[in-house]
Amino acid sequence: MRSVRALALLPYLAMLIGPFFVNRVTPYFFGMPFLLAWFVAWILLAAAIMAVIFRLDPADRDESE
């Protein structure tokens, strides 16, 4: 499932390109300005994506390395 690795590009798009579209204060989420809430959401998603990649990556079956 090497194609799953492509998911790792999403946080890059969200954090490097995303701000051009979400640089705004409102609406607030959990009390945070929208831009900050966007980044927080993507930190959580980045961790989730890496967890999925980690689970499916055959490289991690080899504990000796």
Place this chain on the structure above:
Amino acid sequence: MNGALIGIAGAVILALGLGFLARRGRQMGLEQWTVAGRSFGAPLVFLLMAGEIYTTFTFLGGSGFAYGRGGPTYYILCYGTLAYVMSYFLLPPIWRYARDNGLYSQSDFFVRKYNSPALGVLVSLVGIVALIPYLVLQFKGLGIIVEIAGYGAIASTPAVWVGAAVATAYVMVSGVRGSAWTAVAKDAMILVVVVFLGTYFPLHYYGGIGAMFAAVEAATPGFTVLPAHGESVWWFSSTVLLTTLGFYMWPHTFASIYTARNTSVIRKNAVFLPLYQLILLFVFFGGFAAILQVPGLKGADVDLALFKLSVKTFDPWVVGVIGATGVLTALVPGSMILTAAATLLANNLYRVVDPSAADARVLRVAKVLVPLVALVAVYFTLKGGQTIVALLLMGYSFVTQLFPALVLSLARNNRITRAAAAAGIVAGVATVAAVSLTHSTIGTLFAALPVEIKELNVGIVALAVNVVVMMAVSAGTNVAVKSRGPVRAI
């Protein structure tokens, strides 16, 4: 002695104790001292890599940046996250190569990949020039924290001396193991302290996080997002990209890759390290909360925002706990930097002069160099003026220049010759220095460009120069070799 000082003294003694204990049961050879015998599991590697984000820079600078400039500070959240995502793919091949070739330092990697001790010398020099100001920053932060959190009972100068002596002592005894063990205490404390401050200040002063941001926005509309000009979206995006690429290029961070027991440890951490970034959120909350409560801090004083607010709000013993945490955020990265700088000097500079030196001798040289590096840093901390500030701003851009030659060396067929790698790094570093010392921006360099391009981080120019020079020299030297006939492989 007031309650605050007891907490700070406790942190210093704790760091010293843990730092010495870390050595127990180990024969300290060069491999143990520099990379802990490549034996660390996920938790300790996690703490070493997280040690890089939670330094005095984040504790003081992160909150100060939020206080002084608002939204642009979010870049710190992003570059760490993206660097950790990258680490999943970038670090395992580096670790594997380092294990197979018995490497101790970042420069060793370049020496072996490009088969050139001279390139190792160059990379070491770039690393040391970037590391010393970074160490100075830690010592400066430590001095400020002790002075404020101790209510002025201890001036910053003796605090800097004591902090430098403590880090030197446990690094000489335990090497990188000392950093890892003290990092356990540091991260436990910083988690509690930062989450507490970031929750308590908004609640206590504003009634909640939402109310706090609303109040800040009411005072200065647009402060909590990116401004239209200056530190704009263009600045933000280019800065995040540059700092992501540079993240693992710091010699001490690079060496922490080698301490892992296996590549699985590294991949596992790539899942959890992004979540750890969220702690920074609470640092920012503290900085934002201070805006309307301790207004009027200007220039370098914005870094004091979090501590000023703490002193205003809490009993001395709470301030002492915060101060103790602050001291540890200086000592842990400080000790990692000391180890890395001494390793570069002994293993990649001294060894070039004395190639027959055995590992045991190189280790002795490294240990002798630790106090010398610390002394140099203390000197600049106490005497340094503008020069050191300029160097500090350049440090991150300097180490980022190592990225292209490193990444391309991982390719199966590396087309980059050693001359090209060296030329690229020199050109990139020279561009950074020239641009920083003349205070150029892309706007002043290329006045005709559209305003968006002018707001890009000027480090992009240096990286572009680096890559172009590297490609050009590589093309030239490849041709030169070929024209002499099918001889040795490079």
